[in-house]
Structure formats: C-alpha cells, structure tokens
C-alpha cells in the first residue's frame with residue numbers, strides 16, 4: 299500500500315533507509331526541523347540546517363521516487379536560549395517560499411518551562427503573520443499530559459488560530475481526546491519503547507475513528523524505526539480493518555492536511 | 568467523532584491477545600520480584616515511583632465495561648505530572 303510518513307527526520311537516516319522506505323510503499327515524507335542531539339551554536343548553524351532540509355534532502359529522497367517536504371523552526375530543547383531563538387525566528391522567512399516547505403515545526407514544549415512557552419508563542423505569531431501551518435511536538439513521558447494541555451491552552455487562547463491547520467503530534471491515550479475534541483489534527487508516533495506501539499495506535503483509531511488522525515515513525519538519530527508505518531498497516535490488516543480505512547489514515551489524511559500548505563505540490567503515483 | 572469502525576468479535580480478539588498478555592504479565596511479575604530481591608533500599612523519590620507501579624497493577628485489575636475501556640488512559644495519567652490550568656498566570660506569558 300502507498301503511504302506517507304508525515305513525521306520523520308531523514309537527515310539522521312541513511313540513503314539505504316530511503317531505499318527501504320520506497321520499497322515498502324512510502325511515496326512521500328514530511329520532515330520537521332528538530333534537535334540535532336547537541337545545541338547549535340548560532341543562527342548560521344540553523345541556516346545551514348534549513349539549506350540541507352530544503353535543498354539536499356528533497357534531492358536524496360528523489361533518487362528513490364520519494365517526495366520530500368519539510369517544516370522549519372528552532373525546537374523546544376534549544377528554546378531555553380531565547381535570544382538565539384529570536385534570531386532564528388527572524389531568519390525563517392528567508393526559506394518559507396522554497397518548494398516543499400509546509401510550515402512552522404516541530405515547535406512545542408519539552409520540559410514545559412516559561413522560556414519554551416515564550417518561544418512557542420513567538421513561532422505561532424510568525425505562522426499567523428505568514429499564513430503557515432503548524433506542526434507541534436508534545437513532551438515525553440510524565441511531561442506529556444501537562445505540556446499538551448499547555449499547548450492547547452496557548453492555541454485556543456488565540457482566536458486567529460485555525461485549528462484545522464494545526465497538527466499536534468505524539469498523542470497517546472491520555473492526550474488524543476482533548477486534541478481531537480478541540481478540532482486539531484493529531485499525530486501518533488510509533489516508537490519501539492516510548493510513545494505509541496502499532497497495536498495501541500490501532501486501538502486509538504478503533505476508539506476515535508480516523509478523522510484528523512495521522513501515524514508516523516518520527517524516525518531520527520535515536521532508537522526509532524523508520525518503517526513503523528508499515529507495521530501499523532499490518533496490525534490494521536491483522537485485525538480485519540478495511541483497506542479504505544487503512545488508506546485513509548496513512549495516505550488520504552496526510553494529503554488532506556498537507557494540501558492546506560501553499561508549498562505543497564504532490565504528484566500521485 | 569465519526570466513522571468509528573465496527574467492533575471486532577471479542578472471541579477473535581481474545582485468541583489473539585491471550586498469549587501476548589500472559590507473556591507481558593509474566594514480565595511484570597518477574598520484574599517486581601527482581602526489585603524485591605535487590606540489595607539495599609530505594610531513596611524516597613524512587614520509592615514513590617516504585618509505589619506507582621503497584622498502583623498501576625491495581626488499576627489494571629479494575630473492571631471496565633464496553634463504554635469505558637480507559638485503563639490505558641488512566642494508567643498514562645497515573646504516570647503524568649499534574650496539570651495546573653492557571654499556569655499562564657504563574658509564568659506570566
């Protein structure tokens with residue numbers, strides 16, 4: 299089955315991974331900007347990273363017929379440095395008209411601090427000013443519930459935010475309901491130990507239905523599995539779900555969400 | 568939320584889940600035994616987290632009906648930091 303992985307950090311993966319993804323039916327990926335495993339030292343470090351995301355990565359994906367899209371921001375882990383964050387936010391518009399840029403992301407919270415909230419709100423302001431969509435990371439483990447509620451508070455507190463143009467990612471059993479009920483898109487991340495397993499992601503589809511739900515691998519430089527979306531597809535089939543339902547979650551839904559970005563040009567197979 | 572897929576017959580789900588659930592419960596039982604065999608004592612913070620594991624096991628044993636299958640959600644909340652709705656005032660953002 300053709301599918302789209304709406305959240306995967308391919309700069310941390312090998313070209314062999316692109317080949318494997320292509321063989322498994324992946325036709326497009328969307329890559330949010332994130333933390334490199336160390337704090338970047340300057341705005342120039344981010345400019346180089348955005349160059350890689352918008353120029354080289356689409357080319358590398360193209361070698362295997364995979365279409366590559368991206369999101370730009372300074373991530374929550376580096377948002378403790380508010381001065382640097384403001385420099386990066388001021389520089390992002392240089393890249394927003396490049397082909398394949400879908401919006402601002404993955405912004406969000408990490409330890410739910412005041413500085414993270416400040417930088418989050420300034421990113422939202424940029425997205426509103428430039429008409430960009432938002433892709434939002436929610437924190438890990440014991441911080442996830444609190445951080446997700448804080449993110450919803452900040453977005454719901456601003457009447458200019460169109461919730462159909464916002465994806466709140468890494469939802470789990472305790473955060474999916476408030477995200478969907480508030481009218482946002484919700485992403486489920488399939489990870490080997492933390493976040494969601496394929497079985498629990500299928501449970502969530504069974505309980506909430508497929509509307510505004512996405513699944514992704516969030517493959518990156520840490521323990522993660524870039525082919526996790528096919529694992530979800532297999533688990534859906536194992537439980538006897540319709541192909542149309544599976545396709546809706548792994549293909550139609552990402553297309554519906556991405557089509558709202560002005561930088562989205564997609565050629566179906 | 569619309570388009571909820573039809574529920575699968577419980578008998579089929581049970582046959583698929585029985586052995587994996589048995590295996591996972593056994594892992595939990597063995598891990599709790601391993602903790603009890605450990606030398607020395609946990610500090611206060613770790614002991615509080617250790618108590619959460621017992622709360623979680625008790626939560627699993629509570630019954631649900633078909634309209635309230637929320638053990639996973641409640642278990643997640645058990646392991647979550649509290650959310651304070653007035654956080655914006657506290658942070659002044």
Ligand SMILES: [Zn+2]
Pocket residue numbers: 305307330332404435516
């Ligand atoms: Zn990510």
